[in-house]
Amino acid sequence: MRLGEPAVAQLIRAKHDAGRDLFLVPDVPFSFTDASALSATLRENLLVFLPGDYYPAGVPDGACFFYEKGENLPRFTFPPAPFICYADIRLAGNEAFQAAMLAAEIYEWILPFADCADPAEHGYRKSYAYLAEIRASSGRFIGITALFDDPPDEERYQKRFGDNDYLSVRFPSFRRVDAIPAGTETGRLQVLLRACAMQPDRSTAVIFPTRRHADEFTRLLLSQCPCAALHGGFFHEQNAENLRRFRAGEFRVLAATKHILPSAPFLEVQRVFFAGLPFSAALLGRCAALLPPEKTPVCVTADTDPDFNRRLAASCAEALDLPKTAFEARRQQKLDRVLELLRP
Numbered sequence: 001m002r003l004g005e006p007a008v009a010q011l012i013r014a015k016h017d018a019g020r021d022l023f024l025v026p027d028v029p030f031s032f033t034d035a036s037a038l039s040a041t042l043r044e045n046l047l048v049f050l051p052g053d054y055y056p057a058g059v060p061d062g063a064c065f066f067y068e069k070g071e072n073l074p075r076f077t078f079p080p081a082p083f084i085c086y087a088d089i090r091l092a093g094n095e096a097f098q099a100a101m102l103a104a105e106i107y108e109w110i111l112p113f114a115d116c117a118d119p120a121e122h123g124y125r126k127s128y129a130y131l132a133e134i135r136a137s138s139g140r141f142i143g144i145t146a147l148f149d150d151p152p153d154e155e156r157y158q159k160r161f162g163d164n165d166y167l168s169v170r171f172p173s174f175r176r177v178d179a180i181p182a183g184t185e186t187g188r189l190q191v192l193l194r195a196c197a198m199q200p201d202r203s204t205a206v207i208f209p210t211r212r213h214a215d216e217f218t219r220l221l222l223s224q225c226p227c228a229a230l231h232g233g234f235f236h237e238q239n240a241e242n243l244r245r246f247r248a249g250e251f252r253v254l255a256a257t258k259h260i261l262p263s264a265p266f267l268e269v270q271r272v273f274f275a276g277l278p279f280s281a282a283l284l285g286r287c288a289a290l291l292p293p294e295k296t297p298v299c300v301t302a303d304t305d306p307d308f309n310r311r312l313a314a315s316c317a318e319a320l321d322l323p324k325t326a327f328e329a330r331r332q333q334k335l336d337r338v339l340e341l342l343r344p
Contacts, residue, residue, distance in 0.1 A: 001171050002028035002293075003110075003147070004037030011169070013042060016108060016143040020165045023114075023157065025148045027171040029289035030112035032059060032265045039084035044107035046084040051116035051125045053088060053236060054262040057243050066091055076100035088262075089116075092130040102134070106142055112265060112289075114146035115282035117160045119322055120330035122279035123258050123286070132162035149285020150337065177284060177341040179299040188302050192217065192273055196253045197224040203246070204253045204271040205260065207287055207297075209312070213275060214255040226251035232259045243267075264289035272297040277305035279312070280334035281341060299342065309335055 001008060003026060015022050028034075039046050056065050064085035066076060076097050078085060081104075091097040109131065115121045117128035135142050144161050154168050182188035196204055208214040211231045218229045228242040228251060239259070246254045247267075254260070254269075261283075269290050274297050278284040287297045310328070317327035 002026055002034050003030055003145075004034030006041055009038055009041035011167075012038075012108060012143070012145055015167045016141070018165075019141050020167050021144040021146065021158075021161060023146050023148065023152060023154050023166050023168045025151055025170040028293045029149075029285065029291075030110075030147050030265055031289075032056075035084060035110065035265070038110075039082065042107070043082045045078075045081050045105055046108050046110055047101065047106045048084065048086045048110040048112065048265075049089045049092065049128075049131075050086060050262040050265075051089050051113050051123055051128075052262045053232075053259065054086070054266075055240050055243050055260075056086065056266045057240075057247055057263065059266055066097065078104040081105070089125050089127045092127045092134065098130075098134055102138055105140065108143040108145055111144060111146045113262070113282075113286055114148055114157065115150070115152065115280070115285075117157060118152075119320060120327055120334065122283045123261065124320075128160060132160065135162045135164075148282065149288070150281035177299060177338070178296060179301055179342050181301050183303055185302050185304065188275060188300050189217065189220065191300050192275060193221055193224065195271075195273065196221055196227070200225040200252055202252060202271055203269040204273070205269045205287075205290055206253065206255050206273045206275055207260070208255060208257055208275045209279075209308070211257055214257055217275070218255045221253060221255070225253065227253035227255060229255045230260050231257040258283070258286075261286040261289070268292060271295075274299045277301050277309060277335070277342075278338050279309055279331070281337045282334075284338065284341070301342075306335065 012022060035048055064079050064083060066087040078100060116123045116125050118124060146157060151170055154166060158166055180191055182191045192206055206217060208217065211233045214229045214231050218227055221227045230239045230242050245251065264286060267290055272287050272290050274287055278299060284297060313328050313331040314324060317324040
């Protein structure tokens with residue numbers, strides 16, 4: 001089942017009329033096309049919150065998008081009803097955006113990557129916490145349709161979104177994940193370089209855990225075929241230009257970090273490699289959203305990946321000022337789920 005099907009629209013309307021939220025694990029990743037189909041069926045004002053900076057590449061002119069671009073933000077003007085708009089979740093904490101959104105009478109918030117409301121999730125955005133406050137201040141019910149890439153702990157998210165009653169619907173997501181064990185970090189680079197250089201005509205996204213890894217891979221691959229990097233270390237304009245050239249076919253390999261994943265609903269590539277052991281099944285699901293529905297990412301792993309993930313968990317807990325022991329335990333639960341999916 002996918003979000004754009006009429007049955008899902010009927011489900012959303014029914015649960016909305018009952019004043020409930022919907023926690024949905026679909027068997028097909030969220031896409032711009034499905035969101036547009038949902039809007040056409042419901043004919044209500046919909047707002048899609050994406051977890052961070054995004055690039056609506058290839059979307060028809062006139063579509064409604066709002067970005068977080070720093071302190072000098074434009075006036076927020078919503079189109080005539082009924083509409084569907086997209087926004088960076090960080091705008092949920094902007095008072096001017098909150099006022100414009102409440103005035104626009106949003107029927108439903110769609111959260112395609114709702115997993116990112118969990119502090120232990122890779123790609124976490126604390127701005128999701130504002131949604132409960134906004135709903136409490138609204139004079140009318142704003143529904144939430146939260147899409148998850150792996151079955152969630154519903155009560156955990158219920159508290160984050162305001163303690164509303166909810167309906168939970170789950171469809172089979174990942175059953176198994178393909179992986180290539182490369183042994184060492186050097187071996188992984190060789191596997192990825194060979195895969196990209198041997199089929200340079202196939203559009204390929206290689207997702208790396210850090211900017212350093214993405215830049216190193218780009219530097220090495222450039223001697224064999226054209227490519228570019230996309231990550232949070234570049235200005236928005238540079239990333240947008242690299243993405244434009246990639247989609248135009250000027251090069252077919254894009255080395256990226258999780259910075260590209262909020263843009264997944266607007267993109268489609270032929271292959272996705274994850275250079276490492278994914279930090280969670282939800283992260284793997286966000287990578288899969290870059291692919292056609294029937295395809296899944298391929299993980300290229302090294303023996304040092306589990307230790308690397310644990311070190312990163314410790315540094316994330318410190319950066320977020322969260323209790324280290326509880327945070328690392330939660331991350332380990334997510335990692336155990338990934339290891340389960342990687343088994344033959």
